[in-house]
Amino acid sequence: MSSNNTTIGSGTLKTAIVWAMSVALGGAAAQALAQKANESTAGEAQHIAATVCFACHGPGGVNDNPMFPNLAAQQPAYLENQLHAFREHKRAEPTAQHFMWGVASRDLDARLIAAMAHYFAEQPAAKGIPGDPKLVAEGNELFHKGDPKRGLPACASCHGPDAHGAGPFPRLAGQHKEYLLKQLHLIKDAIRNAPVMHGVADKLTDSEMVALATYLQSLN
Amino acid sequence: MSRRIFALAAIAGLASVLAAPAAQAIPAFARQTGQNCNACHVSFPELTPYGRYFKLSGYTLGKPLLEYPENLPLAVMAQFGVTDTRNNTYSDGSKVDPHNGEARLQMASVFLGGKVNDHLGGFVQWTASYNGSGYDFGADNTDIRLVNTRVAPGGQEPDLIYGLTVNNNPTSQDVWNSTPAWQFPYSTSATAITGFANSSMIDGGTDPAGNDLHTGAVGFGGYVFWKQTIYAELSLYRTDNGLFSVFDLGNDPDSTMRPYIKGYAPYWRLAYNKQWGPSSIEVGTFGMLTDRYADGSDGGPTDRYKDIGLDAQYQYITDVNTWTAQTSYIHENQDWNLSGPANLGLTSNPNGNLNTFRIKGSYWYRHKYGATLGYFASNGSEDATLYGGAGSLNNKPDTSGYILEADYMPWDYVRVMLQYTAYNKYLGGSTYTDPGGGLRNASDNNSVFLNLWVAY
Numbered sequence: 001m002s003s004n005n006t007t008i009g010s011g012t013l014k015t016a017i018v019w020a021m022s023v024a025l026g027g028a029a030a031q032a033l034a035q036k037a038n039e040s041t042a043g044e045a046q047h048i049a050a051t052v053c054f055a056c057h058g059p060g061g062v063n064d065n066p067m068f069p070n071l072a073a074q075q076p077a078y079l080e081n082q083l084h085a086f087r088e089h090k091r092a093e094p095t096a097q098h099f100m101w102g103v104a105s106r107d108l109d110a111r112l113i114a115a116m117a118h119y120f121a122e123q124p125a126a127k128g129i130p131g132d133p134k135l136v137a138e139g140n141e142l143f144h145k146g147d148p149k150r151g152l153p154a155c156a157s158c159h160g161p162d163a164h165g166a167g168p169f170p171r172l173a174g175q176h177k178e179y180l181l182k183q184l185h186l187i188k189d190a191i192r193n194a195p196v197m198h199g200v201a202d203k204l205t206d207s208e209m210v211a212l213a214t215y216l217q218s219l220n
Numbered sequence: 221m222s223r224r225i226f227a228l229a230a231i232a233g234l235a236s237v238l239a240a241p242a243a244q245a246i247p248a249f250a251r252q253t254g255q256n257c258n259a260c261h262v263s264f265p266e267l268t269p270y271g272r273y274f275k276l277s278g279y280t281l282g283k284p285l286l287e288y289p290e291n292l293p294l295a296v297m298a299q300f301g302v303t304d305t306r307n308n309t310y311s312d313g314s315k316v317d318p319h320n321g322e323a324r325l326q327m328a329s330v331f332l333g334g335k336v337n338d339h340l341g342g343f344v345q346w347t348a349s350y351n352g353s354g355y356d357f358g359a360d361n362t363d364i365r366l367v368n369t370r371v372a373p374g375g376q377e378p379d380l381i382y383g384l385t386v387n388n389n390p391t392s393q394d395v396w397n398s399t400p401a402w403q404f405p406y407s408t409s410a411t412a413i414t415g416f417a418n419s420s421m422i423d424g425g426t427d428p429a430g431n432d433l434h435t436g437a438v439g440f441g442g443y444v445f446w447k448q449t450i451y452a453e454l455s456l457y458r459t460d461n462g463l464f465s466v467f468d469l470g471n472d473p474d475s476t477m478r479p480y481i482k483g484y485a486p487y488w489r490l491a492y493n494k495q496w497g498p499s500s501i502e503v504g505t506f507g508m509l510t511d512r513y514a515d516g517s518d519g520g521p522t523d524r525y526k527d528i529g530l531d532a533q534y535q536y537i538t539d540v541n542t543w544t545a546q547t548s549y550i551h552e553n554q555d556w557n558l559s560g561p562a563n564l565g566l567t568s569n570p571n572g573n574l575n576t577f578r579i580k581g582s583y584w585y586r587h588k589y590g591a592t593l594g595y596f597a598s599n600g601s602e603d604a605t606l607y608g609g610a611g612s613l614n615n616k617p618d619t620s621g622y623i624l625e626a627d628y629m630p631w632d633y634v635r636v637m638l639q640y641t642a643y644n645k646y647l648g649g650s651t652y653t654d655p656g657g658g659l660r661n662a663s664d665n666n667s668v669f670l671n672l673w674v675a676y
Binding site for chain 2: 049052054055056102103107
């Protein structure tokens with residue numbers, strides 16, 4: 001057997017040298033590939049969106065998996081707030097911890113967050129998905145009028161008449177129903193820390209949440 | 221039937237049992253990405269779509285090793301188990317599993333893994349596994365990748381991921397859990413009889429002299445994943461001797477029983493992948509052509525194994541409910557030019573074939589409580605020496621049975637597993653000749669395995 005002819009000492013040394021050289025070569029090749037990625041911050045943000053975020057949130061921040069919120073056409077100020085909240089561990093529901101804390105701290109830095117927010121805000125929004133007309137009508141009513149008797153404000157007063165959001169108030173139109181429902185519960189139970197919205201969610205019943213989420217998912 | 225054949229068959233059986241509990245999840249990657257295990261795993265080692273992407277992109281998401289020194293690129297894993305075999309005594313009074321009913325460390329692994337830079341990453345695993353009397357320590361799975369992800373100008377997702385992998389176990393580089401290296405069962409007892417009496421070479425099976433390929437080989441492959449839809453790979457596996465012995469550190473490289481591959485054995489893989497909503501499917505095929513010296517020589521005649529596999533996977537994953545299913549079918553053609561009657565006489569026939577089939581379905585509730593039902597069946601051509609010599613009454617390898625498993629994960633890094641394996645057939649039928657010379661029922665091999673699996 002040819003391999004057994006070399007003595008252990010010189011064989012090990014030779015092996016070590018060849019491996020050290022191969023590792024150096026592989027590293028150099030990888031480094032060469034990495035060079036060209038250094039463009040503008042906006043270019044970098046687009047690259048990260050297309051190689052990291054896309055895997056869960058879908059291309060351009062639109063996807064059909066209820067676990068992962070659509071990000072397209074979201075308000076840039078809201079996106080920035082959320083990414084900072086993930087980074088600083090202020091938004092701390094289990095799914096935020098499991099999926100987003102790492103992304104926001106390992107794949108992004110403070111410099112990139114504004115560029116990421118800008119990128120997703122510019123993408124075309126997800127299309128609305130029609131739902132049960134009765135629920136949609138009920139959601140529509142609550143969204144625009146609230147219920148003054150109970151002190152429930154109209155959602156539209158913060159999230160905008162077409163639910164497209166404004167500044168720190170998120171766009172809700174076309175968002176996955178399951179995701180919206182889950183967030184309303186998380187905010188109501190104060191598991192997701194969102195003080196302003198908590199005051200609102202606290203007053204919603206389970207069936208109202210279903211109607212609102214069905215309505216919001218139906219919007220373009 | 222000669223004693224020597226019996227001894228070899230016994231060694232072959234034992235080796236295939238010991239080769240089984242290879243190991244999985246890598247918490248070092250969770251630290252690198254800052255994400256939870258369940259971002260990448262349904263339950264380790266089964267990968268989610270994101271986990272597949274992470275592996276195919278060369279483990280290069282998250283922070284590079286050197287920029288994150290406080291994040292140790294090391295991980296450890298251990299399994300403590302106890303097994304109870306239904307009938308633990310052979311007809312001559314000897315024990316099937318001398319450690320039946322004893323709790324012990326089944327295996328322990330150390331991983332070194334991480335991202336070197338945006339295009340280079342991988343892991344190396346060393347494992348100590350229980351061999352019935354002590355622990356064998358040596359190189360286990362290794363996968364190192366050099367990868368590039370191509371996004372068209374202005375594109376929103378990669379249209380091509382392509383890369384090179386160096387690994388030491390055929391199919392360990394694969395990202396679907398329907399190919400041998402990472403398929404169910406994800407852990408089995410180190411001492412009881414589990415799995416098929418005989419498996420194909422690509423499935424961790426042994427040649428007639430009792431040697432398998434797992435960590436006896438090193439492979440160099442190139443792959444492409446086009447639009448997250450078509451995966452194609454071509455790899456070449458060679459014996460990991462000489463320069464390549466680092467892939468087999470500790471695994472007794474100078475043993476005369478060492479499995480030598482003649483030249484380079486080609487491995488290929490083609491798969492179709494699709495994702496919609498919380499669902500994903502994969503349908504694929506894989507195979508390998510291996511010429512081997514079974515007797516430790518590296519010249520003269522060889523045995524040839526032609527393995528062709530078909531596989532499929534379905535997954536439905538949400539926070540609350542997760543359903544997954546995998547199946548595979550492998551057909552192997554064997555040409556015993558070396559082991560056969562003309563040379564070593566380890567088989568009666570100059571050639572043979574073996575078919576193995578597996579299917580399993582799992583349900584997980586909140587990534588915490590899991591239940592799995594699996595079925596396995598094999599059949600193959602008759603061989604009086606190979607299978608008759610091992611105890612088959614009809615000279616066939618046919619084995620079938622099912623596995624029931626319940627899992628509980630109280631924390632992310634701890635899994636409690638209760639596994640029941642039941643046999644309908646073992647070595648050709650519902651009865652076979654045991655090593656003591658008497659008749660044994662296949663169902664005498666049924667076993668219960670309670671396992672505590674921790675990783676950090």
